[in-house]
Amino acid sequence: MIDLKDVTVKYGTSTVLHEVSIAFKKGNFTVLLGASGAGKSTLLRSLNMMQPLNSGSLTVEGIGVLDDKKKLQIHRRHTGMIFQQHQLIGRQTVMQNILMGRLGYYSSFRTLFPLGRQDQVLALQSLDRVGLLHKAMSRVDQLSGGQQQRVGIARALVQQPKLILADEPVASLDPATADKVMTLLHYICKEDGISAVVSLHQVDLARRYADRIIGLAQGRIVCDVSPEQLTQEDVHALYRQTTLPQPGLPQPQTNKPSSFALHAVKET
Ligand SMILES: Nc1ncnc2c1ncn2[C@@H]1O[C@H](COP(=O)(O)OP(=O)(O)O)[C@@H](O)[C@H]1O
Ligand SMILES: [Mg+2]
Numbered sequence: 001m002i003d004l005k006d007v008t009v010k011y012g013t014s015t016v017l018h019e020v021s022i023a024f025k026k027g028n029f030t031v032l033l034g035a036s037g038a039g040k041s042t043l044l045r046s047l048n049m050m051q052p053l054n055s056g057s058l059t060v061e062g063i064g065v066l067d068d069k070k071k072l073q074i075h076r077r078h079t080g081m082i083f084q085q086h087q088l089i090g091r092q093t094v095m096q097n098i099l100m101g102r103l104g105y106y107s108s109f110r111t112l113f114p115l116g117r118q119d120q121v122l123a124l125q126s127l128d129r130v131g132l133l134h135k136a137m138s139r140v141d142q143l144s145g146g147q148q149q150r151v152g153i154a155r156a157l158v159q160q161p162k163l164i165l166a167d168e169p170v171a172s173l174d175p176a177t178a179d180k181v182m183t184l185l186h187y188i189c190k191e192d193g194i195s196a197v198v199s200l201h202q203v204d205l206a207r208r209y210a211d212r213i214i215g216l217a218q219g220r221i222v223c224d225v226s227p228e229q230l231t232q233e234d235v236h237a238l239y240r241q242t243t244l245p246q247p248g249l250p251q252p253q254t255n256k257p258s259s260f261a262l263h264a265v266k267e268t
Pocket of ligand 1: 011016034035036037038039040041042043
């Protein structure tokens, strides 16, 4: 559904993505795996051109090559972003933050007025899906880290996205909360048929949730495999160390979370 071709990105004179080509498949939950500095964030930002490309192209199904502002705007409207630090406004309510996700649908003139009833219903529905309807009027800075990231997911959902780009969405959470947030994100993407590209540095989470793992090191793809195919050698190449960072963790199981796991999400 989105095709990255020979994309090179430089910061000044240093090249951080070297002619990267990836065809992302519709409905897939793709994990970009790699150590800090590998180029994961740069690659994710390239996928909605928040990061200008030095060369290469981006083609999106139903839109074509993103070579003008109009096409890019359409693409961005249907692309939800989730960030590590969730980028919410702490002193505003959960509802106000989520409604912000709708703004891309309107002209800048229209955004001077309060959003309509339909948008509010959509925001409440999104909030319900992440189990936080009861927090609609709470200030974001009164929520736990896990709850804040669930608000981040809800904000992406009000865009009714076809694609979600999530940059280390669980990196600031403790392992148990991280797992619950990943379960929720994965479940919603699968239920709605949303394609997802998620960067992670944790091998165990990548194995558990990914349909496809793309390993990045120093701005290059070093592996492109299913979770079952990810070898110890691949992991070594990604982290360039002799001891694995996450040994002895559970092997991938079914992609569909158990109802127990979903129940657990609500408790975060
Ligand atoms: N705005 C920037 N200016 C200069 N260098 C940058 C900038 N952002 C990232 N880099 C460098 O680009 C490389 C890739 O960074 P990044 O995409 O953030 O990797 P990751 O998300 O995998 O940690 C790193 O070497 C990083 O230091
Ligand atoms: Mg990063």
